[in-house]
Amino acid sequence: MSTSTVKGRAVAAVAPIRARAVPVRKRRRDHLTGYAFMAPFLILFALFLVWPVIHGLYLSFTDQSLTGHGGQFIGLANYFEAFADGQMWQSLLNTLWFTVLSTIPLVLVALVMALLVQQGLPAQWLWRLSFFMPFLLASTVVSLIWAWLFNPSLGLVNSFLASLGIPPVAWLQDPNVSMISIVIATVWWTVGFNFLLYLSALQNIPDQQYEAASIDGAGKWRQLLSITIPQLAPTTALILILQVLASLKVFDQVYQMLNQAITPSTRSAVVYIFETGFTGYRFGYSSAISYIFFALIIIVSLVQLRATSRKSL
Amino acid sequence: MNSSPILPEKRTPLGKHKPVSRRSMLLGSAGAIGAAWLATGLTGCSAVAAGGVVPLSFWHLLTGGDGIRMSGLVDRANSENPDFKATQTVLTWGAPYYTKLAMASAGGRAPEVAIMHASRVPGYAPGGLLDPWDLDMLAKNDVTEADFPQLVWDKGFSDKKLYSVALDIHPFILIYNKDIAKKAGVLGSDGKLPPMSSPEEFIAVARAMQLATGVHGLSYGYLNDGSQLWRLWYTLYLQHGATMELPPGGTVKMNTDAAISAFDFMRKLLDDKIATSRGDYATAVAEFVAGRSGMFLTGVWELPTVQSACMNVGAMAIPTLFGTPAAYADSHSFVLPHQNDPDKTKRADSYRFVADILKNSFDWAKAGHVPAYLPVTENPAYRSLKPQADYVEITKIVNYDPAAWFSGSGSDFQNIFGQNLQGVLLSGADPAAGIRGFVQQINTLLSKPSPV
Numbered sequence: 001m002s003t004s005t006v007k008g009r010a011v012a013a014v015a016p017i018r019a020r021a022v023p024v025r026k027r028r029r030d031h032l033t034g035y036a037f038m039a040p041f042l043i044l045f046a047l048f049l050v051w052p053v054i055h056g057l058y059l060s061f062t063d064q065s066l067t068g069h070g071g072q073f074i075g076l077a078n079y080f081e082a083f084a085d086g087q088m089w090q091s092l093l094n095t096l097w098f099t100v101l102s103t104i105p106l107v108l109v110a111l112v113m114a115l116l117v118q119q120g121l122p123a124q125w126l127w128r129l130s131f132f133m134p135f136l137l138a139s140t141v142v143s144l145i146w147a148w149l150f151n152p153s154l155g156l157v158n159s160f161l162a163s164l165g166i167p168p169v170a171w172l173q174d175p176n177v178s179m180i181s182i183v184i185a186t187v188w189w190t191v192g193f194n195f196l197l198y199l200s201a202l203q204n205i206p207d208q209q210y211e212a213a214s215i216d217g218a219g220k221w222r223q224l225l226s227i228t229i230p231q232l233a234p235t236t237a238l239i240l241i242l243q244v245l246a247s248l249k250v251f252d253q254v255y256q257m258l259n260q261a262i263t264p265s266t267r268s269a270v271v272y273i274f275e276t277g278f279t280g281y282r283f284g285y286s287s288a289i290s291y292i293f294f295a296l297i298i299i300v301s302l303v304q305l306r307a308t309s310r311k312s313l
Numbered sequence: 314m315n316s317s318p319i320l321p322e323k324r325t326p327l328g329k330h331k332p333v334s335r336r337s338m339l340l341g342s343a344g345a346i347g348a349a350w351l352a353t354g355l356t357g358c359s360a361v362a363a364g365g366v367v368p369l370s371f372w373h374l375l376t377g378g379d380g381i382r383m384s385g386l387v388d389r390a391n392s393e394n395p396d397f398k399a400t401q402t403v404l405t406w407g408a409p410y411y412t413k414l415a416m417a418s419a420g421g422r423a424p425e426v427a428i429m430h431a432s433r434v435p436g437y438a439p440g441g442l443l444d445p446w447d448l449d450m451l452a453k454n455d456v457t458e459a460d461f462p463q464l465v466w467d468k469g470f471s472d473k474k475l476y477s478v479a480l481d482i483h484p485f486i487l488i489y490n491k492d493i494a495k496k497a498g499v500l501g502s503d504g505k506l507p508p509m510s511s512p513e514e515f516i517a518v519a520r521a522m523q524l525a526t527g528v529h530g531l532s533y534g535y536l537n538d539g540s541q542l543w544r545l546w547y548t549l550y551l552q553h554g555a556t557m558e559l560p561p562g563g564t565v566k567m568n569t570d571a572a573i574s575a576f577d578f579m580r581k582l583l584d585d586k587i588a589t590s591r592g593d594y595a596t597a598v599a600e601f602v603a604g605r606s607g608m609f610l611t612g613v614w615e616l617p618t619v620q621s622a623c624m625n626v627g628a629m630a631i632p633t634l635f636g637t638p639a640a641y642a643d644s645h646s647f648v649l650p651h652q653n654d655p656d657k658t659k660r661a662d663s664y665r666f667v668a669d670i671l672k673n674s675f676d677w678a679k680a681g682h683v684p685a686y687l688p689v690t691e692n693p694a695y696r697s698l699k700p701q702a703d704y705v706e707i708t709k710i711v712n713y714d715p716a717a718w719f720s721g722s723g724s725d726f727q728n729i730f731g732q733n734l735q736g737v738l739l740s741g742a743d744p745a746a747g748i749r750g751f752v753q754q755i756n757t758l759l760s761k762p763s764p765v
Binding site: 063065066067068069070151152153154168170172173174175258259262263264275278279280281282 | 408411412415416418419420440441442536537538589591592593596599719724725728732735736739740761762764765
């Protein structure tokens with residue numbers, strides 16, 4: 001766009017008489033050039049996002065099978081089946097539960113880590129690096145590391161517990177604790193990103209505010225509550241939005257850490273969509289569940305948007 | 314730094330002579346990539362045409378030691394038949410493989426030959442994802458009904474057509490450490506374990522082994538592995554003379570008393586003395602190889618792992634403890650994924666390729682599997698292959714998964730079993746409740762029309 005403006009000026013300077021006629025044709029050509037530059041993105045966007053979204057909606061009204069069979073239009077039958085499907089509701093609830101369980105520590109732990117580093121601990125670079133490093137790992141690597149740590153008979157976690165005299169726990173196999181185990185691994189893996197956001201926000205708070213506060217006699221604790229945390233509010237809102245969306249989509253860790261032993265209490269919505277569509281071959285039904293899940297995400301996002309926009313006012 | 318005032322003057326004329334704009338650079342590289350793509354396409358075609366070598370694509374799910382042996386067999390088939398060249402595509406065992414195979418067949422891009430578990434064929438054949446084998450063409454390549462154990466040959470049929478030809482039978486067996494058995498005083502003069510015909514006798518041997526190792530008597534890993542849980546439980550369940558049927562549109566037909574009895578016995582074994590109650594697959598292998606247990610309940614495919622640890626091991630069918638001889642097994646079987654318009658030459662070569670691998674499957678036996686092709690197992694060379702020859706008779710009592718579109722190795726069926734019943738062994742949950750949960754979920758699947 002900037003190049004064409006420069007060119008336009010040049011043309012206007014050379015032929016001042018035609019200057020009035022040029023812009024119309026020129027503008028049209030500029031538009032075309034603009035679209036041409038956007039084309040690589042637009043084509044891929046349409047092909048791999050817009051089209052699948054529309055086609056998925058269509059599939060949700062059919063009995064399409066992964067094996068190519070079916071494809072008959074069956075109206076809302078998939079949606080009726082889904083609304084009566086206890087496993088689907090359970091998986092949606094699990095997803096929400098996971099989002100709650102993971103988002104809270106992912107915000108609090110990140111904040112505490114950022115505050116600690118900001119306090120000026122010695123060897124700051126080492127803390128920053130080690131807090132952020134896990135975020136760089138692939139989900140497969142994270143899952144493998146934690147599957148071994150949580151191994152009920154050979155794992156480090158249980159051997160540590162044993163040294164404290166606590167009986168071993170089947171971290172990933174016991175349906176009562178496996179969700180917590182996945183949350184622990186997820187927090188370890190992704191907290192570094194939030195930590196970094198908080199740290200940069202902390203560094204942007206002007207020192208004068210703290211100086212003024214200490215002159216007024218505010219202690220460290222008062223400064224934290226009255227300056228730091230309010231100043232971090234926009235960052236907290238951003239982290240919450242990103243985190244809720246990421247947690248709702250949870251799949252990798254669950255699928256990889258639990259291997260095949262995904263129990264009804266750990267099955268997330270995306271895992272259930274995968275199971276019905278890709279191993280159960282029911283593409284139409286799986287698409288319908290995807291759309292129900294899609295609606296749920298939109299509702300959560302709207303609620304969140306409401307809450308955060310009020311906060312920023 | 315010193316030359317910096319001179320450089321611009323020197324550079325400018327160069328720049329004026331050959332300005333390379335970003336656009337021409339992009340166009341040039343795009344052209345180069347396009348040309349390279351065209352060139353590979355062309356050479357790809359011309360190589361086939363010039364040499365007259367027919368390319369066969371062959372998909373399977375054999376990795377690790379099995380994968381290496383299969384590569385050897387494929388190389389051998391290629392060198393013995395210079396007019397075709399089979400290329401392998403190896404995919405991850407279980408759902409990833411079967412999903413991709415189904416999609417490839419549905420999308421008209423199926424490989425010429427593939428390996429499937431015989432237990433998965435009932436889910437694929439009726440949907441038209443597979444083409445049947447032609448019995449006459451097979452016979453021309455010396456592959457006939459008489460060359461296979463009856464049970465195994467029959468398993469390949471669906472709707473009176475042959476859809477799969479078994480390469481092997483891979484049952485769930487008992488591997489034992491002879492040195493530990495000797496120390497425990499349970500090794501017979503023939504170098505084998507004594508006959509065991511009741512749960513008590515088996516437990517007595519396992520206890521003796523445990524005293525000998527000081528750790529565990531038996532290794533068995535099932536955590537987060539529905540398949541492993543299913544394989545042992547199904548063996549013990551069948552030994553009660555019980556059966557399981559999954560009629561489409563109906564409900565699961567099974568014997569709940571036998572099911573619970575099998576679990577009761579498994580719980581007696583996993584008492585944290587004879588065997589750990591929290592064993593997963595990898596832990597069980599490691600424990601047995603490290604000599605921390607004397608017996609190992611697993612599939613024949615673990616035999617090479619155990620042997621490579623230079624152990625003095627024996628292997629046998631799981632003893633008949635509840636009256637009826639029975640074993641769980643599956644077969645790696647050759648199938649012809651559906652082609653809309655099969656190339657006649659490729660089809661004919663596919664038959665020759667499969668026949669060649671079957672005839673050379675003695676090498677496959679070294680991986681622990683029992684070759685399905687009888688001329689191989691009836692050969693004296695196989696009879697002297699120990700301990701493989703000690704469990705060859707098991708092929709007469711094998712049982713595959715109950716047939717349904719969703720059952721079979723690495724299927725949702727085995728996962729659902731694991732999900733519902735793992736807690737019985739792990740945390741002492743009620744087996745009857747676990748079975749109810751399992752039956753309920755399977756009934757839901759049975760009530761829905763097959764998507765295949």
